[in-house]
Amino acid sequence: MISTKHQKREPNAIDAAIESAAKHLTHCRLCPRNCGVNRTAGERGYCGLDDKAHCFREMLHWAEEAELTPSHQVYFTGCNLRCEYCTVSEWNQEPLTVAEMDLEGRVRAVERRQRQGAKNVNLLGGEPTVSLPGILVLLRRIRTSTQVVLNSNMYYNECVDGLLQGLVDVCLADLKCGNRRCAAALLDAEDYVDVAQRNLRMADRHTDLIVRHLVLPGHMECCTKPVLQWLAAELPRVKVSLRMNYVPPIEGAFAPKQYLTSHEAEAAVCLARDMGLHLIQ
């Protein structure tokens, strides 16, 4: 059962958040890329998006964390990272080839998926926060009828956290790497760890936070271990989900080329348990 630690935002406050988020797009600084482009005028920055949200998939998913499953996933195009091992990179490299989100269609889909058993609506991508204004518009319509899960890479600027307060029940948050060198090589974001750690602390104050870490083959000492150590020190009561489903990319200069071994998976779980972390499945 998910507890709720947040106060739901009033409708007029959601309108204010939508207006504020839309203003950000005229000189976009939603994420640490700080492109400064005017997305409302057709300029495109690192994420490649315009000022609209674009959904490429929605589905009922049965393999999220058990307490969230079945989950109604809604996938948005566009991302502010370039993870070499991304399994949906084709949707993020050309995010505008997908039509603008049909708001009414999405609302109907949420209702339909609820009837099919969905416990929540799960916003992911890509990175959903780069489509923040569109997401807020969607949340204004569905907020009261369903639990909202934000599935984020946690690479965003502080303003995003403020605009999402009171609108997100569960933050399903990545902490991908444990050091700057791996973050630069694997994600194209040297500052990722610092940014994500700051945002995790903030999200923990107003959401039910679940931190996901994808265990990368050969990255136990440089990534998994420091990630778990940081969680044990800074967010010791947070729920931690270790993901073992790494898929090596066909091409990639730095990403591991092998699958995770059962030995590596077991070692990661043992490490987390030894640190007293609250592991969930």
Place this chain on the structure above:
Amino acid sequence: MSQTPYKRKQGDFELRILSDGRLVMVAPDELLLEIAKAFDVNTSPTEQHLECNDAEAGNPGSQ
């Protein structure tokens, strides 16, 4: 035939059959998951015979 690896395009399915017999579905959508069910195997993330890797790897979402 091109020597460069095929690059997945929007709408493509990617299925991999590993040398140890495992079948990997990369970021399956609902249709592909239905196909997985037809194989009559456990599709939980811990099941090693069939790995249905969701989009999160990479973020997707969060891989």
